[in-house]
Every structure is written in structure tokens, then in C-alpha cells.
Amino acid sequence: MWKWFHQLASPPHFYRLSAILSPWLAIPGLALIAYSTWQGLFVVPMDYQQGDAFRIIYVHVPTAYLSMMAYTIMATAGAVGLIWRIKLAHAVAAAAAPIGAAFTFLSLCTGSIWGRPMWGTWWEWGDPRMMSQLILLFLYFGYMALRGAIDDTAKADKAGAVLALVGIVNLVIVHFSVEWWSSLHQGQTVFRRGTMDAEMRLPLLLMILGFTLLFGSMLLRRIRTEVLYRERRTRWVREMILSPRGGS
């Protein structure tokens, strides 16, 4: 087990393995997204209270879920990099940040667009879920800006990891905000029994799975680039690029 783990953490091994794995995650992910989009837009019946506007849930929930998952990966990888000094872990953290920021931005936009017809407002400054999600976006921006401001990669890794770990507090607030405080935002629906009909829930779960697989593929691709950049002066990169077969 440890041998396998160490082998996986080896940059050249990971670089080659991720090239194989990435399309195997992307293809079923895209297929699931296409199927669930069709189901969510045209097959699933409309909600008796929200009408067809409820269909926004099929993009809002997966993006919101991935915004938090990306941060969890970023902070966990940062901690692993700090504690065990595994180089690959910092590459994972750096790669997760832009994807997490994109999904956080999307969750905020889709939530805001959904809020307009349902709550009568695009944005509510006093709402704990919206504000904590906005802070999450700023944490991603802060993390990327901090990394970009430090030239020394090792120092940037450490500073970024500390910031990501501090930001975990906000992640807890995002998750529990709808339970701790009175909020415009509805409570948890997806994984709670009796809140959603199975006919509506199944495409949503498939959409979440599809986006998760796509996220995995996108993350692997970005980690490969990080690994390539960080290892640019190493022998394996030189051999790979200058070999007659070339690399990718």
C-alpha cells in the first residue's frame, strides 16, 4: 500500500498515469452531464411551487458542491504538502484553486439568477449562505494571488497551504450556514429524505456524478501542467521531451 502510494506521488509516474486516466474520467462524465441535462430540462416534471425555474438546481447544486470539494482538496493537499513534504501535494493544491474558483463563481451566478424570480432579488447582502460563498470565492482569489506574488515556489507552496488551511473555517460556515442562521437560501435538499421526488433526484445525482468525473479530469490535466512546470529542470522531463517519441 505504502509502496503504491509512494509510486503514485512520484512526479514522472503521476504524469504518465494522469494522461491515461484523464479521458477515462472525462468521457463518462460528459455522457452523464449530457443525459442529466436532457432529463433535467425536458423530462423531469416541473416543481409545483417554483415551476420550471427549479430546473436551475441541475447546474446550481453540482457547481456549489464542487466549489466546496475543490477547496477541501486544496486544503487537504496543502496540509499533506506541509506535513509530509510531498511535492506532488502542493501541485495538487495549486491545480485545484482555479477550478474551484470557476465553480464558486458559477454557483454564485446561478444562485443569483435563480434568486431573482424566486426571492425577487439578485443578491441579499445579509444572507449567510451567499456571503460565505462569496468569501469562498475571495479565498480562492487570495490563494492564487498569494501564490502568484511569491517567486520562490517552495515559499509560495507553504504560504498558500497555510492560507488554504485557515480558510477551512469558512468552508464549515458555508456548509452549516443554512442550519445555523435564518436564511433566504433553502436548507439541504439533495441528501435529505422526503425533500425531493425520486424522479427529480436521480438526474440531479447523476449530474453531480458527471460533474465530479469531469472535475477529476480537469484537475488531473492541471496537475500535469503543474508537475511539468515544477520538474522542468529534471532529467525525466528532459528525456521525455527530447525522446524521438516525444511526450504530451
Added chain:
Amino acid sequence: MDGFAMGGYGAYVWSCFALTFVIVVFSDWRARLRHKRVYRDIEVRLKALGDRE
């Protein structure tokens, strides 16, 4: 046509789906572009080093 109107919520629903797909595709395209650029930079540097030697 009614299916696209979404009971009057069409603009909200379609814009959410379109925005999501555009940003996901754009993000992935940027990642691919950066990978190609990093790879090309290393290749150019290594070839320049090889020529000097």
C-alpha cells in the same frame, strides 16, 4: 416552443445552463493552452541548450 419558454422562466434557466457550460469549456481550454505553452517553453529551452552544447 413552450418547452423552451419554461413557463416564463426560460431566460433564467437557459442562461444558467449556458453560463455553466461556457465557463467549464473555457476553463478546460485555458488549462490545455497552458499545458501546451509550458511544454513548448521547456522544449525550446532544451533545444537551445542542446544547440549550445
